[in-house]
Amino acid sequence: MKDGSGFWTQALTIARRDLMIESRGGEVFGVVLPFAAVAVFVVPLATDALATRLDQLALPVFWLVGLLFGMQVALRQTGTENLAQRRTLALLGIDPAARFAGRSLAAAVLTTGVMVVIAPLVVLFYDPDVIPAVGPSLLAIVGFSVGLSMLSTLAGDVTVGLRTRSSLAPLIVAPISVPLIIGASQTLEALIRDRSTMAPALLLTVTVLSLAVTGVLTAPALEDATT
Amino acid sequence: MTSALVSLRGVGVRFGPTPVLTGIDLDLASGEAIGITGPNGAGKSTLLNVISTLLTPTEGSVAVFGGPVRRRDLPQVRRRIGMSGHEPGLYPELTLLENLTLVERLTGEVHMSAMQVLEVVGLAGAAHRRASAASAGMQRRIDLGRLIMTRPQLILLDEAQAGLDSTARDIVDRLIHRTCDAGGGAVVVSHDRSVLTRSLERIVEVQAGGVS
Numbered sequence: 336m337k338d339g340s341g342f343w344t345q346a347l348t349i350a351r352r353d354l355m356i357e358s359r360g361g362e363v364f365g366v367v368l369p370f371a372a373v374a375v376f377v378v379p380l381a382t383d384a385l386a387t388r389l390d391q392l393a394l395p396v397f398w399l400v401g402l403l404f405g406m407q408v409a410l411r412q413t414g415t416e417n418l419a420q421r422r423t424l425a426l427l428g429i430d431p432a433a434r435f436a437g438r439s440l441a442a443a444v445l446t447t448g449v450m451v452v453i454a455p456l457v458v459l460f461y462d463p464d465v466i467p468a469v470g471p472s473l474l475a476i477v478g479f480s481v482g483l484s485m486l487s488t489l490a491g492d493v494t495v496g497l498r499t500r501s502s503l504a505p506l507i508v509a510p511i512s513v514p515l516i517i518g519a520s521q522t523l524e525a526l527i528r529d530r531s532t533m534a535p536a537l538l539l540t541v542t543v544l545s546l547a548v549t550g551v552l553t554a555p556a557l558e559d560a561t562t
Numbered sequence: 563m564t565s566a567l568v569s570l571r572g573v574g575v576r577f578g579p580t581p582v583l584t585g586i587d588l589d590l591a592s593g594e595a596i597g598i599t600g601p602n603g604a605g606k607s608t609l610l611n612v613i614s615t616l617l618t619p620t621e622g623s624v625a626v627f628g629g630p631v632r633r634r635d636l637p638q639v640r641r642r643i644g645m646s647g648h649e650p651g652l653y654p655e656l657t658l659l660e661n662l663t664l665v666e667r668l669t670g671e672v673h674m675s676a677m678q679v680l681e682v683v684g685l686a687g688a689a690h691r692r693a694s695a696a697s698a699g700m701q702r703r704i705d706l707g708r709l710i711m712t713r714p715q716l717i718l719l720d721e722a723q724a725g726l727d728s729t730a731r732d733i734v735d736r737l738i739h740r741t742c743d744a745g746g747g748a749v750v751v752s753h754d755r756s757v758l759t760r761s762l763e764r765i766v767e768v769q770a771g772g773v774s
Contacts, residue, residue: 348668356655420652
């Protein structure tokens with residue numbers, strides 16, 4: 336008999352479980368992603384492409400679509416466990432913080448995936464003058480996805496079992512995602528304008544770390560409340 | 563400190579203004595298996611949830627494995643408790659084998675591999691069938707398989723024998739006997755008293771939120 340598994344083993348196992356479920360159900364890449372792609376096309380199709388400076392809309396559209404559909408991905412992802420499944424995990428002695436980390440990680444992978452797919456579509460349809468370096472841009476996208484996923488996991492756990500969950504959870508996510516979107520979008524903007532990324536990157540990092548600490552500290556109480 | 567596996571003193575549970583359990587005193591000794599019966603809505607499942615540590619009573623005290631349960635000890639205490647309830651809590655998108663492998667990876671404390679457990683519960687041939695395509699009886703067997711795999715010291719069965727065939731009921735009986743022989747205990751809940759007479763030392767009746 337082995338000793339109980341550690342925090343990261345539990346977190347990675349939970350994340351793997353969620354990704355396996357997603358790969359079988361295909362909800363994110365089969366349902367959410369096509370709609371996100373359509374949302375990217377809407378602005379060029381709905382405006383006079385010759386009169387409108389579409390290149391200036393590239394980043395706002397990217398973050399808008401990223402926020403709306405990333406939130407969809409994360410909330411769908413975190414709202415799929417039923418009471419019996421949550422109780423089973425609790426009685427297996429799974430660290431609630433590891434469960435939070437695992438669920439957030441899986442949602443972050445999927446949200447990043449959606450944003451990485453829509454990024455070239457935005458470049459293709461909006462033809463921005465300057466494309467920021469891939470490495471730092473990816474870091475900003477990952478930071479945003481991780482933050483949004485943790486926030487959505489928290490909102491999903493706070494509203495679990497409520498009949499108003501589908502409307503209440505986005506209302507919790509929307510205001511708190513503001514520093515995330517400002518931090519990530521301004522980091523990318525600073526990269527394009529060749530300015531210092533220090534301030535927006537710091538805002539993004541502090542917001543992500545605050546969400547991580549909040550998620551870990553509140554995980555036991557939220558588990559008690561939802562099992 | 564007490565040597566009882568479970569000790570409830572004056573336990574009461576209210577859901578809002580509605581009292582569900584009142585003044586429950588109950589002990590489960592090491593090596594003992596007890597049944598809890600009563601009509602629908604009497605509070606049997608609520609009582610089991612209190613024993614499992616999933617529900618904190620609004621009054622009274624609960625001691626599990628000889629002492630009160632503190633928040634920071636919950637994961638360790640819960641690892642020693644196994645519960646099979648109305649719903650098996652499987653992931654329908656995963657196969658039966660994957661559902662058990664998940665337990666193996668998450669706990670790291672298994673006594674049998676997932677495949678061995680599938681053989682014990684008679685589902686080795688359906689290992690790669692998705693849980694959503696498995697019958698209710700097969701899902702219940704997988705739920706029991708989790709208990710076989712982790713060998714908890716305290717097993718709590720909430721109507722777990724409902725809908726099981728005789729082979730699966732034998733699995734439940736063996737599970738109860740093995741747990742009690744190893745110094746653990748079992749609490750079996752059923753509204754059907756006849757189900758409880760097979761392998762239990764005593765039967766407690768819950769009525770109108772109290773025990774008799």
